[in-house]
Amino acid sequence: MSAFSLAGWGLVGLVLGAALNLIATKTSLLHKPTERLAPCAVLEIITGALFVGLAWRFGWVPSLFAYSWLAAIGVLLSAIDWKTEQLPSRLIWAGGIVLAVLFGVAAVADHDAWPLIRGAFGAAAVLAFYGTLYVLRPGQLGGGDFRLGGLLGLALGWAGWPALLEGTLAGWVAAAVALPVLRLVRRPGGDRYIRLGPFLIFGAFAAVLAGSLV
Numbered sequence: 001m002s003a004f005s006l007a008g009w010g011l012v013g014l015v016l017g018a019a020l021n022l023i024a025t026k027t028s029l030l031h032k033p034t035e036r037l038a039p040c041a042v043l044e045i046i047t048g049a050l051f052v053g054l055a056w057r058f059g060w061v062p063s064l065f066a067y068s069w070l071a072a073i074g075v076l077l078s079a080i081d082w083k084t085e086q087l088p089s090r091l092i093w094a095g096g097i098v099l100a101v102l103f104g105v106a107a108v109a110d111h112d113a114w115p116l117i118r119g120a121f122g123a124a125a126v127l128a129f130y131g132t133l134y135v136l137r138p139g140q141l142g143g144g145d146f147r148l149g150g151l152l153g154l155a156l157g158w159a160g161w162p163a164l165l166e167g168t169l170a171g172w173v174a175a176a177v178a179l180p181v182l183r184l185v186r187r188p189g190g191d192r193y194i195r196l197g198p199f200l201i202f203g204a205f206a207a208v209l210a211g212s213l214v
Contacts, residue, residue: 122157
C-alpha cells in the first residue's frame with residue numbers, strides 16, 4: 001500500500017475512534033456518562049495507529065475492515081475496562097455482531113468460507129477455555145472477559161490456528177508480566193484486581209500483526 005493510502009486509513013481510524021469514544025462517554029455504557037476514559041486524543045491516536053498497522057500488514061483485502069473494526073472497539077473496551085473495571089456486555093455483543101457480519105462479507109468476497117468456519121471454531125475453543133477457568137478458578141476471570149474471549153477467538157481463528165494459540169497465550173503472558181509491576185505501583189489499600197481485558201486485546205493484536213497468517 002502507498003503511504004497516502006496508509007495515512008488515509010489511519011485518518012479513518014482516528015475518526016472512528018473519536019466517534020466511539022464520544023458515544024461511550026455520553027451514554028449509559030459507563031457508570032458516569034461524562035467520565036473521560038483517557039487524556040485528550042490518546043484513544044483516537046492509538047486507534048489510528050492500529051489502522052495503519054493493519055493496513056500495512058494486510059493491504060486492501062476484505063478482512064482488513066473486520067480487523068480494523070475490532071481495533072476500534074478493542075481500544076475502547078481496553079480503556080473502559082482499565083478505567084471502570086467493566087467490559088460492557090452491550091458493547092461486546094454489538095461489536096461481535098458487526099465483526100461477524102464483516103468477516104461474513106469477507107468470506108463471500110474471497111469466495112472462501114473456511115476462514116469464517118475456522119473463526120467460529122476459534123471462538124468456541126476460546127470460550128471453552130475461558131469457561132473452564134471461570135468455573136475452576138472463581139474470581140480470576142470475569143463474565144466480561146469470558147465474552148471478550150469469544151470476540152477475540154473469532155478474529156484469531158480467522159487468521160489461523162497458530163494466531164489463535166499465540167494470541168490467546170500472549171494476552172495471559174502479558175498480564176502475568178504486568179501483574180507484579182502493577183501491584184508494586186498501586187497505592188496501599190488499593191484493590192488488587194487486575195484488568196485482564198487490555199492484556200487479552202493486546203495479545204490478540206500482537207499475534208495478528210506479527211504472526212504468520214494461514
